[in-house]
Amino acid sequence: MSTAPLSTSAPRRFLATHRGVLIAAIVFIILLGTVDFISAGPLTYFDITFLSSGGATSALAAIGQTLVILSGGFDLSAGAVISLVNVVLARSMDPMDMEANVLLWTAVGIGIGMLTGAFNGFFIAFLRLQPIVVTLSTMFIIQGVTLLVMDKPGGSVSPSLGTFYMGDAITGWLPMPLVVIGVVLLAWLWLKNTRLGTAIYAVGSDPDAAAAVGVRVALVRFLVYVIAGGCYGLAGVFISAQTGSGDPLVGNPLLLSMFAAVVVGGTRLGGGRGGPLGSAIGAYILMIVVNILLVLNVSAYYSTIAEGTILILAVLAGSLSRHSTLAKQLRMLGTRMSARRAGTLVSQLRQNDMRLSLVRQAKPLGSASLPSFFVRNAEILRYALPAYICFIIVVVVTQIWLGGAILNPGYWNSLIVLSCFLAILALGQGTVILTGGLDLSVPWTIGLCGIILAGMVKGSDVALIYALPTVLLLACAIGLINGLGIVFLGLSPIVMTLATNGLLQGAALLYSNGTPDGFSSPMLRWFMTGKIWVFAPVTIFMVAFVFAAVTLLGRTPFGRRVYGIGNGVRAAELSGIAVGRTLVLVYMLSALCAGFVGVLLTGFSGQASLGMGDDYLLPSIAVVVVGGALITGGRGHYLGMLGGVLLLTSLQTLLAGTTLPYATRAILFGLVVLGAVIALRDKRT
Numbered sequence: 207m208s209t210a211p212l213s214t215s216a217p218r219r220f221l222a223t224h225r226g227v228l229i230a231a232i233v234f235i236i237l238l239g240t241v242d243f244i245s246a247g248p249l250t251y252f253d254i255t256f257l258s259s260g261g262a263t264s265a266l267a268a269i270g271q272t273l274v275i276l277s278g279g280f281d282l283s284a285g286a287v288i289s290l291v292n293v294v295l296a297r298s299m300d301p302m303d304m305e306a307n308v309l310l311w312t313a314v315g316i317g318i319g320m321l322t323g324a325f326n327g328f329f330i331a332f333l334r335l336q337p338i339v340v341t342l343s344t345m346f347i348i349q350g351v352t353l354l355v356m357d358k359p360g361g362s363v364s365p366s367l368g369t370f371y372m373g374d375a376i377t378g379w380l381p382m383p384l385v386v387i388g389v390v391l392l393a394w395l396w397l398k399n400t401r402l403g404t405a406i407y408a409v410g411s412d413p414d415a416a417a418a419v420g421v422r423v424a425l426v427r428f429l430v431y432v433i434a435g436g437c438y439g440l441a442g443v444f445i446s447a448q449t450g451s452g453d454p455l456v457g458n459p460l461l462l463s464m465f466a467a468v469v470v471g472g473t474r475l476g477g478g479r480g481g482p483l484g485s486a487i488g489a490y491i492l493m494i495v496v497n498i499l500l501v502l503n504v505s506a507y508y509s510t511i512a513e514g515t516i517l518i519l520a521v522l523a524g525s526l527s528r529h530s531t532l533a534k535q536l537r538m539l540g541t542r543m544s545a546r547r548a549g550t551l552v553s554q555l556r557q558n559d560m561r562l563s564l565v566r567q568a569k570p571l572g573s574a575s576l577p578s579f580f581v582r583n584a585e586i587l588r589y590a591l592p593a594y595i596c597f598i599i600v601v602v603v604t605q606i607w608l609g610g611a612i613l614n615p616g617y618w619n620s621l622i623v624l625s626c627f628l629a630i631l632a633l634g635q636g637t638v639i640l641t642g643g644l645d646l647s648v649p650w651t652i653g654l655c656g657i658i659l660a661g662m663v664k665g666s667d668v669a670l671i672y673a674l675p676t677v678l679l680l681a682c683a684i685g686l687i688n689g690l691g692i693v694f695l696g697l698s699p700i701v702m703t704l705a706t707n708g709l710l711q712g713a714a715l716l717y718s719n720g721t722p723d724g725f726s727s728p729m730l731r732w733f734m735t736g737k738i739w740v741f742a743p744v745t746i747f748m749v750a751f752v753f754a755a756v757t758l759l760g761r762t763p764f765g766r767r768v769y770g771i772g773n774g775v776r777a778a779e780l781s782g783i784a785v786g787r788t789l790v791l792v793y794m795l796s797a798l799c800a801g802f803v804g805v806l807l808t809g810f811s812g813q814a815s816l817g818m819g820d821d822y823l824l825p826s827i828a829v830v831v832v833g834g835a836l837i838t839g840g841r842g843h844y845l846g847m848l849g850g851v852l853l854l855t856s857l858q859t860l861l862a863g864t865t866l867p868y869a870t871r872a873i874l875f876g877l878v879v880l881g882a883v884i885a886l887r888d889k890r891t
Contacts, residue, residue: 226472227484233470234487237494244501255381259372261493262383263288263445267460268467268485269390270319270437275468277430278410278477279330279337280700284438284464286348287322288457291315291442293352296361296452306364308371315443316436322348323435327428335883338644338700339827339837343876343883346824350873352454357869361452371447386444387486390437394482397433406430410477462510462708463492465701466517475521475698492516507715514708521697589834590846592885597853604860615740617859622745623734623810625855627803629748631826632833632847633755634799637792639830640759641771642839643692643699645796648826650710651684652819655804657714660724660814670727674805681801682794684710689790703793714816722814730809744806755844768792772839824875829854832882854878 242249267284274281295315299306322344329340375385397403405426408416413423445456470488473480495516496509605612631648638645655677662673684706691702714722733743759765767788770778778785803822808814833850835842854875861871 226480227487230471230484230487230491234491234494237491237498240498241494241501244498251379255374257490257493257497258381258383259448260497261490262387263441263448264460264463264467264493265387265486265489266390266437266441266444267464268471268489269387269394269482270434270441271464272468272471272473272480272482272485273394273406273430273434273437274337275473275475276410276477276480277406277427278413279427279430280341281326281431281434282338282341282461283322283326283344283348284434285457285459285461286345286352287319287435287438288442288445288460289454290322290348290352290355290457291318291439292446292449292456293356293361293452293454294318295363295367295443295446297356299363299367301362301364303364303366306366308366311364311367312440312443315446316439319435319437319439319442320432321435322438323431323433324428326435327431329880329884330431331424331427333884335880336837339831339879339883342824342827343879345876346872347876349454350869350871350876353869353872354867356452356454357867359451359453362450363446363452365450367443367447368450371444383444386440390440391483391486398481402426402429407478410479412478459510462517462704463489463513465704466492466513466520469517469520469701475701505716507712507720509712510708510715511712514705514712517701517705517708518691518697521701522695589841590843590849593833593846593849593853597849597856600853600856600860604856604863607860607863619741619745621852621855621859622748623742624859625851626744626748626751627806627822628825628829628851628855629848630751630799630803630806631822632829632851633751633758633844634796635826636830636833636835636842636844636847637759637768638699638796639827639835639837640768640839640842641789641792643789643792644827645688645703645793645800646700646823647684647688647703647706647710647797648800649817649819649823650707650714651681651797651800652804652807652822653814653817654684654710654714654717655681655801656808656814656818657718657722657804657816659805660722660726660808661717662724663727663730664724665727667727667729670729677805678798678801681797681804684801685794685797686790688797689793692793693786693789718816720816722816725813726809726811730805731812734806734809752844752848759844764788764791769840772836772841774840824872824879825854828875828879828882831879837883850882 238249245253267288271281271284295311298314299311326337326341326344329335330337371382371386373382374380375382394403405416405421408419408421409423409426416426417423441460442457446452449456467488468480468485469475470491471480471482471484471486472488473485492513495512496506499508499512500506601612604617635645635648658680659673659677662676663669688699688703688706691697691706692699695702733747736743738746759768767778767783770781770783771785771788775785800819804814804819807818811818829850830842830847831837831850832853833842833846833848835847857874857878858871861874
């Protein structure tokens, strides 16, 4: 009689453990049947081969990303690694060599990926830096290196690479892409049953508990990033075989679909549950959805919208499935938000909450004599002054190297005008970072707002009167969507803003039909490039903006609430701070700043363009970190961020006067961010 419960509980445990994979497999079968139904004829082996090769790159990349997420991390550098491998092969392989050693070049691609993974893993595992900022910095460094290798699409790989990976393992029966994915999944199945595989799940579930039972957490995290890098490298080899040429931007669009595939496949963001099989199936689900849209004659511009929507819905479904009622979901909201923003699990929040003891022990106002200015602002000066000191050094070097910088009003005018974009973004992104979050929707918030403004204005000053508030209201709506998704749906800021960025990209493509038209009004153009004496009118505006930003964060209840949330959500709630409402306002402020930058960029260049905001994501984070802010929140001052703006802009101006290639700017920004995070990191974490 005792065997019956055991026999019935085993299937239940299996279903509970593999629910995500099973649901993904069912959805895949349904979508495949849908494709067969709407197609002109039944699916053939050629169709299966086409589908298998079309989703293989995303599947391989998603497998690597899954390993990172299982261990509790994130990797934003995956797409850049794929691009680097692609251009290296296209630049190095002899297209006339029909007998090229496929295994050798595959090993080269995997090796490049593993080296990049080791770079990430060193900083994340052994220096204990945040995975988001490390991999974001690595992404820009790798993109710069990629542009140095090949600055535009071109080159070609040996036909033998395409023949091998695009062919059949068994002619007419088994496509090679499925074999490659199958081999990788079998390797994972073996790894999963080793001590390292068990340790990956343990570290992702609770690193403190894993360390307590003897797991070498740092080594496990390091190896995870190395193995994941190898998967990205293999994906780069595969896309090289698929395209037969090189493209330095080929991997950029894969980042959103990669995370969507992981989530659709049932892997939990935050670590500890899931697996690569579901992610591989998820990658094919996304590809089939896009193919269905194309068969239905829906514009390809909807692809990023579909991927972003699927990512949000999948994360939301997974989150709701872990709580039986909405009441439980809401009760856990504050704790889960804090854990996700910190990149940790709920059980790890005790470490962060220890920092709040300083706030509880603080003396009330008026209980003692007011300390001196330097004592009151010691922390601000400590972390903000290095940026200004380095800024002065760069100006002096510019004076020595290029001459006439210090005494030339034109130099200072150019510096202020070029700094205004980052100075405005620093307020929005900096406020988000102060709460422990990150806004990855900045690029296409800038792009969409600039494109819509140019399209509405079309060179008319009169149209600017209603176009400007319309665009800024749109930016506020974007921030509202981000805030509501993060606060009330409990989504990770990284996932929510990344998905929003994809939605905005699709919206911009649809609005402009792929080719933005219109141009800036004369008044806006004069505001950015005209002259009042020797300075552009925007310089007067920036003086007022800096004063307002310092006042907002340092002298208002909103600013105090921002710092309170950054130091700990639970303590902020206990002290009466409306955490949810404040966070929504924070993301609205970030989007408003990004939208305003889109307006100013349109005025500065005279027109808007697709991707006009892409170059501002890492710099918007870099100036905040270089200015002394703590990437995990709770520490920083806008004047320090302004120092970071001046430093990076003056450095960019110095580089523009040299013969160094443009790609070095991305490499330099990435290295500067890493260096600043290492030098200014909180020694208590």
